[in-house]
Amino acid sequence: MFDTLTERLTQSLRNVTGSGQLTEDNIKDTLREVRMALLEADVALPVTREFIAKVKEEALGQQVMTQLSPGQAFVKIVYDELTKMMGEANETLDLNAKPPVVILLAGLQGAGKTTTAAKLARFLKERQKKKVMTVSADVYRPAAIKQLETVSNEVGAGFIPSEASEKPIDIVNRAIEQAKIQFADVLIVDTAGRLHVDEDMMDEIKELHAAVKPTETLFVVDAMTGQDAANTAKAFNDALALTGVILTKTDGDARGGAALSVRAITGKPIKFLGMGEKLDALEPFHPDRVAQRILGMGDVLSLVEEVERKIDKEKAEKMAKKLQKGGTFNFEDMLMQVEQMGKTGGMMRFLDKLPGMRNAGIQDAIAQANPEKQVKRMEAIIQSMTVKERRNPDLINASRKKRIALGCGMDVAEINKLMKQQAQMAKMMKKFANPAGMSKMLKSFGNMQKQFGGGGGGMGPLFGGSDAKK
Numbered sequence: 268m269f270d271t272l273t274e275r276l277t278q279s280l281r282n283v284t285g286s287g288q289l290t291e292d293n294i295k296d297t298l299r300e301v302r303m304a305l306l307e308a309d310v311a312l313p314v315t316r317e318f319i320a321k322v323k324e325e326a327l328g329q330q331v332m333t334q335l336s337p338g339q340a341f342v343k344i345v346y347d348e349l350t351k352m353m354g355e356a357n358e359t360l361d362l363n364a365k366p367p368v369v370i371l372l373a374g375l376q377g378a379g380k381t382t383t384a385a386k387l388a389r390f391l392k393e394r395q396k397k398k399v400m401t402v403s404a405d406v407y408r409p410a411a412i413k414q415l416e417t418v419s420n421e422v423g424a425g426f427i428p429s430e431a432s433e434k435p436i437d438i439v440n441r442a443i444e445q446a447k448i449q450f451a452d453v454l455i456v457d458t459a460g461r462l463h464v465d466e467d468m469m470d471e472i473k474e475l476h477a478a479v480k481p482t483e484t485l486f487v488v489d490a491m492t493g494q495d496a497a498n499t500a501k502a503f504n505d506a507l508a509l510t511g512v513i514l515t516k517t518d519g520d521a522r523g524g525a526a527l528s529v530r531a532i533t534g535k536p537i538k539f540l541g542m543g544e545k546l547d548a549l550e551p552f553h554p555d556r557v558a559q560r561i562l563g564m565g566d567v568l569s570l571v572e573e574v575e576r577k578i579d580k581e582k583a584e585k586m587a588k589k590l591q592k593g594g595t596f597n598f599e600d601m602l603m604q605v606e607q608m609g610k611t612g613g614m615m616r617f618l619d620k621l622p623g624m625r626n627a628g629i630q631d632a633i634a635q636a637n638p639e640k641q642v643k644r645m646e647a648i649i650q651s652m653t654v655k656e657r658r659n660p661d662l663i664n665a666s667r668k669k670r671i672a673l674g675c676g677m678d679v680a681e682i683n684k685l686m687k688q689q690a691q692m693a694k695m696m697k698k699f700a701n702p703a704g705m706s707k708m709l710k711s712f713g714n715m716q717k718q719f720g721g722g723g724g725g726m727g728p729l730f731g732g733s734d735a736k737k
Contacts, residue, residue: 294326294341301345305527311497314352314531322348346558352527353554358511358536362395364482367446367454369439371479372513373472373503374487376460379515381411383487383541384457385418386549387513390539392423397452400425402442404435404475405459415457422546425451435459435471436478443479456481463502476507483510485538488529490514497528504533515541518548530554596693598657602649605642644677648685651675660689 298319305315325344362368370387372380381403388399401419405411412429419426427445429438439456446454458475461468476484486509488496500512512529517540529537542548649657651674656663663671668682 294323297341298323308527311528311532314528317531318348318352321351342562346562349527349558349561350555352531353552353557354530354536355554357551357553358538359551360391360538361482361510362391362397362453367400367443367451368483369443369454369456369479369481370483370485371456371458371476371481372485372487373458373507373509374460375462375489375499376408378460378487378489379541380460380487381405381415381457382418382544382546383513383515383539383549384415384455385422385424385546386541387539388419388424388453388455389422389546390549391453398425398450399453399455400427400442400446400449400451401455401457402427402438403429403457404438405457406431406433406435406438407459411457411459418546424455425449427454435475439475439479463499463506469506473506484508485511485513486535487513487515490517497532500529500533500535504535509533509535511536511538513537513539513541514552517541518543596689596696597660598649598652598689599654600696601689601692602646602657605645605649644675644681645685645688647675648677648682660686 301322302315302319305318306312310318322344325348326341360368360370372384372387374380384401388401391397391399401415401424403412403415405415406429412431416426416428427442429442435458442454442456456479458472459468461472463469484507486500486503486507488500490496492499496514500509503509512533512535514529514537529535537552537554540550540552542550648671651671652663656667656671663682663686668679671682672679
């Protein structure tokens with residue numbers, strides 16, 4: 268979502284990182300570039316003006332810390348103001364009310380409310396250990412109720428049936444009673460999509476809101492709508508008193524204007540980001556981490572949390588112990604690594620959260636190589652091997668290669684290629700187990716990054732590029 272904005276901002280901020288001091292003259296051009304970058308990202312004009320004014324005020328009156336160069340100090344000011352603009356810290360859902368806690372989802376048609384309801388149910392079930400139930404109060408859209416039932420079943424949430432002939436208020440009141448009987452912690456209510464200019468529909472959700480008195484009223488909005496998302500959110504907030512916003516479809520070509528404008532215009536926090544179509548693709552919104560990503564610093568903290576959550580620790584520890592004892596890295600280990608990488612969202616999502624990768628050229632190179640497709644091919648080849656072959660790659664002779672090739676529908680050349688990769692990985696894993704070998708690997712990685720154009724400056728402007736103090 269922030270790719271274009273990141274590119275423009277890091278480019279413009281690089282102009283000031285070598286400055287000896289911050290003056291109105293040397294930051295004027297940079298501020299103009301920053302303003303253009305924000306407007307191109309579809310950030311609302313009043314928000315952009317206020318942001319630029321605050322950055323300018325802070326920069327000119329700034330007492331530069333001794334450990335930072337003036338250029339780095341300026342970048343830090345931009346980072347701080349970006350964080351403030353988006354809300355400073357992550358605001359969680361209020362789940363302390365008397366159960367069932369009612370969460371009402373409202374928004375325009377096609378914003379992704381039904382899918383978001385299932386994503387939210389999964390999030391609360393897996394991470395908060397809550398018993399979650401869902402109900403559809405959308406009596407207008409054909410198959411809306413059936414859709415919610417399907418996605419609720421997929422995530423293991425309880426579903427309360429409803430009929431298109433019922434009134435939304437009656438549906439939700441009955442659902443609350445059922446949720447109480449079944450000792451549910453949370454009830455998520457999916458409502459019909461409506462335009463804020465449609466008075467009849469807005470009156471309906473106002474009545475529903477007044478009757479149900481939900482603990483959380485979340486506005487679900489498509490990030491692709493840019494600054495208009497913020498204006499629509501404001502109109503809904505005037506009618507419903509929202510408690511937060513969920514931005515959907517942030518993995519697409521959205522320019523980031525919605526994320527940067529919503530808080531400033533509505534005063535309501537963004538609580539979640541929908542990161543894709545899969546039902547696990549929902550992330551809590553951390554303004555500080557998003558600001559880091561915008562400025563090319565990556566989001567290592569979110570990456571670590573994701574890895575800790577999704578990686579099978581037992582399997583990882585087992586393999587680590589095996590390698591430390593001098594065991595070899597075989598195809599079974601390789602298959603496990605591939606599966607674990609898939610759980611973290613694939614190579615591109617992984618790289619997206621690493622500092623400097625967005626501008627390093629390495630990301631483009633990997634994208635062209637289509638790693639996800641390659642991973643599926645690897646899985647197919649390994650799955651066509653016997654257990655004995657996976658554990659002992661040396662057993663795989665010419666006739667076995669032919670059988671494996673027939674089993675996965677590929678050429679023998681593909682089998683040879685994978686076997687070569689496995690041998691290289693086995694060699695690498697031995698180095699991992701050896702501290703001396705590990706330091707050599709890190710050095711070679713540093714050289715590779717320079718080769719792709721990363722270098723010191725590729726780690727994001729806050730790191731100071733070539734003028735960073737050591």
